[in-house]
Amino acid sequence: MKNRFLYALWGALFILCALLGFIPEPAGALRVLLTALSILFFLPPALLIWKARREKNRAALSLVRSLSIASLSLSAGLIIANFLTVFRSQLLGDILHGILVVVSSPMICGGHWAMSLFFWACLLIASLK
Numbered sequence: 001m002k003n004r005f006l007y008a009l010w011g012a013l014f015i016l017c018a019l020l021g022f023i024p025e026p027a028g029a030l031r032v033l034l035t036a037l038s039i040l041f042f043l044p045p046a047l048l049i050w051k052a053r054r055e056k057n058r059a060a061l062s063l064v065r066s067l068s069i070a071s072l073s074l075s076a077g078l079i080i081a082n083f084l085t086v087f088r089s090q091l092l093g094d095i096l097h098g099i100l101v102v103v104s105s106p107m108i109c110g111g112h113w114a115m116s117l118f119f120w121a122c123l124l125i126a127s128l129k
Helices: 003-020 027-039 043-055 058-084 092-104 105-110 113-128
Strands: none
Touching: 003 043, 003 105, 027 058, 027 105, 043 058, 043 092, 043 105, 043 113, 058 092, 058 113, 092 105
């Protein structure tokens, strides 16, 4: 598989997870499907890291590392901001949640916040070694 295809697949999965993250309270088979999709989201970057290590491609490792750091940082910041706005207007909370859904798309789509953060951290560590 070429890197260009993996990047395109990763981008498409990001957009799909972001769109499906706006589904309120999924249940049953849809919840299982969304969880599987959020796990599948991390397959292309894992393959990119594997290929980059084999080919000694520092640029690909650096890109995955930067995206992992950005996602973890923005997700943590937006979660904290969401908690801090608990006594503010509902509109502000909805706007922050909407931004969180888009920025942290596999986290919200899958419904298991810790799992997504864990996978991002795994990508970060794998791209560092």
